[in-house]
Amino acid sequence: MAETARTSVSRLRSDGSSTDGTADAKRRYGNRPTMKDVAARAGVGLKTVSRVVNGEPGVTPDTERRVQEAIEALGFRRNDSARVLRKGRTASIGLVLEDLADPFYGPLSRAVEEVARAHGALLINGSSAEDPDREQELVLALCARRVDGLVIIPAADDHRYLEPEIAAGVATVFVDRPPGRIDADVVLSDSFGGARDGVAHLIAHGHRRIGFIGDQPRIHTAIERLRGYRAAMADAEIEVDESWVSLGPTDPERVRHAAEAMLTGASPVTAVFAGNNRVTVTVVRVIAARTRPVALVGFDDIELADLLSPGVTVVAQDAAQLGRTAAERLFRQLDGASDAPELIELPTRLITRGSGEVPPAG
């Protein structure tokens, strides 16, 4: 009964308009009953069924019962596509993020979902995989579905393509990173301040040769955190050796090389500041494999960080709070508040667990 990997059947990503136009219209939804059918069965008018389904007033209890029975008997379920077409609101919002599988985005996504749920909306989400084209493709697909609003963790750095959509009334909030070349609501963590505090913490414990490993430079948070690193170093009047700084993709290979390099270079670092959770886990592995202790502070909290030895000191950001704040801002827009676009910055929190308090070695 066991089964091994299967190859994914990749097919044309067109609209699936396979010219089967001759198909009997009724066959489309597999013979789903409509309000008309319910009305016929209950012996009432179409609009009366609509009223019952929507709980509108003005229906006799007796009539209502008859309609309910017919609905039950036929297994009728209102077609929301038609409803949306008529009403203009879909009661759904879109969330575009980088990768649902990243533990940072799970709680964020869940928080957005909860807020959406509280407002009676469903959540459609997609992963951009950090690809600007894919982001745009996704966003426009969501707009074509007429989502009421969008929460976007941008991969692109130019969002002018959204202008017509926003003008047309699609509420939009960016999270985690600011939008490019347009003005819109943004909810961010204080990357600059968090990184500065984290690095200052290492300095306070005696380190002076501190490495920084971050994400690709086109990503806003990577730049901000690097800026925080430089600010902390400058505050302590430490000159940064550029061999201590490494930006790039956060796959384990790249990060491992970067870490090894700065730990063994001409001027080896005694501490590392990791720019996000992906970087942190790899650096933890690198450090664990060495004999000489290396201090570490990471941006983003990670599960079980407290159980490693030493525990991993981190600058924690509250992913759920980011998502919640963004979603609430979105629904505020949808409720008609027309405030000017705003930048909301959430504070980070330094959690000391040991790895950041390791004294410099060598």
Add this chain to the structure above:
Amino acid sequence: MAETARTSVSRLRSDGSSTDGTADAKRRYGNRPTMKDVAARAGVGLKTVSRVVNGEPGVTPDTERRVQEAIEALGFRRNDSARVLRKGRTASIGLVLEDLADPFYGPLSRAVEEVARAHGALLINGSSAEDPDREQELVLALCARRVDGLVIIPAADDHRYLEPEIAAGVATVFVDRPPGRIDADVVLSDSFGGARDGVAHLIAHGHRRIGFIGDQPRIHTAIERLRGYRAAMADAEIEVDESWVSLGPTDPERVRHAAEAMLTGASPVTAVFAGNNRVTVTVVRVIAARTRPVALVGFDDIELADLLSPGVTVVAQDAAQLGRTAAERLFRQLDGASDAPELIELPTRLITRGSGEVPPAG
């Protein structure tokens, strides 16, 4: 600029039909241009615009150019709601899971999304929070949107409410746990076999008093894994003391108590088998806080498990593969394959890292 927690503005979860019926029809989508507008501007017929938008043949290059220009100028975007209404396919699928924030479901969700993407479909997902009513509410909301198919990680144990939907042609696949009281495709991990192997591993390392902490008994996987535990114990002719077995919610409090109890009871266990990832992380914490070593094998892999000391031995299941397999099965259904409902069981893999090889103490 910093800001602290805000209370969620919970409002009526109705359809938001705020009787603003007098609103100008054109205002609904915020004055979005329609094909009719494009046609007027380009000086062509409505259907010609439709043809251009859908890349249908039979349009002169010159006409096409005029239409494209009009589309560009007006910022036209096809309204998929109308399209769906007309065509009967939404090119979207629903995923109902327990909690998007759980690291087990992130990769699963992402895998489903990838397959959907390869088929040109969007993914709508919702969390049931392990609440049967909420599951049903979500599923029916998705059906009302006429998703083409559903991937469900069930919280309920009776899915007869889905019968009319399935009959109406909604493709349905269950993952991780089987459906209740209906016949449908299911993709599962081999919970029984995995747990049996994990417990047998502990027995092979000399343990005889082994605890089992699992999820609530109404959850299928909890029962299967317990069954695996019992089978391994029976194979080794060890009689199970019922104080060694604990099923219930997997919140840290409950698990902590359960673990403490079986580690300090009249017949204390020397090893624990943890029924899922939530249980494992809590048990790891409990064990770390004690002086006497306790062996541990957990179901589900967890990040950084290899870096703890000892590393956590686990029975790993491939969440991404579960999602991928289920989604592929779903699209097979949608492509018209009408195979009988099938049960697909994926194998688990024992990963030894130290905690499962700790010898019995005391």
Add this chain to the structure above:
DNA sequence: TAGAGCCTGGACAACGTTGTCAAAAGCGCG
């Protein structure tokens, strides 16, 4: 018991798109 007023129910048009089908336009050929 007639008239006013309320309550219930239904006919109808719209929402924006696509499938059908027929008309118009272009073209080659006798």
Add this chain to the structure above:
DNA sequence: CGCGCTTTTGACAACGTTGTCCAGGCTCTA
């Protein structure tokens, strides 16, 4: 120049729902 043929184009009717509006039945009062 007219005929048949192909190609391009557009008018029109659906899809299933909801908002508007009116008709008919009822109650209540004078």
